[in-house]
Amino acid sequence: MGFYSANTPEEKRVKKLTGDINISDMFKNECETRGIPIYNAYNIQKRLLHEVEQEQLHGVKEVDDRLMELLDERGKNKVTHRYVDFITNEDSASRGVIPPKGSDKKSLPPKNQIKIPPRARDGKQFLNDDELPEIEMLKKIMLQNKKIINQNKLILEQLKKLGENND
Incomplete structure (x- = not known):
């Protein structure tokens, strides 16, 4: 069994760019150069x-662009390079994530073609209390009484x- 991560690609990208709980050293250095x-930074x-x-942000590119906007807004020093270009996009891709459900309603067969399996393993159908013969009903009552x-x-x-x- 594999490990399933609930993080979206956007969350993974933010953590890759800025760090997880603590600020990453690269992001810290970038903030220092920008003043x-x-x-x-936090x-x-x-x-x-x-x-x-x-x-509000959909896709890794939007996360990168928003980070650069925030860095440019808060930065006091002008910087010529683009910080997000230093960090690869590979780790941000979500592997093993369940794809979103499509709106295909045609994937299911029509209701009249769906067969409901019998309740027991051997294929035996159980009768309701109204359909039980008198002897079976008495056996059932005796078992409950026991x-x-x-x-x-x-x-x-x-x-x-x-x-x-x-006592």
């Missing part, structure tokens, strides 16, 4: 994760034990 304080990371969770009697015996034994302990 962004460390608390603003704010950028939180902002990106929030926008991804709210499904179960009730056995339960009552156990209860009486427990009560006797409790009564002995109280």
Whole structure:
């Protein structure tokens, strides 16, 4: 069995670019070169994760563009390079994620072609209480009565034990 990750490609990309819980060293260095304080780096990371969770960003490219916008907004120093180009997109791709369900209603056969299997393994159909013959009904009632009697015996034994302990 494989490990299934619930992270979307966008969340993976944010974590790859900025770090997971702690800010990654590359992102920290990038913020220092742009003159962004460390608390603003954390704010950028939180902002990106929030926008991804709210499904405002769709796709890895939008995450990259939004990160660059936030870096440019908060940055005091002009930088010529593009930070997101340094980090590869390979790890952001979600492998093993269940694809979204399509709107194909034609994949199911018509209702009249769907066969419902019998309830028992051997293919035996069980009858309702109304359809049971009288002998089968009496056997069923007797079995239920035996179960009730056995339960009552156990209860009486427990009560006797409790009564002995109280004396």
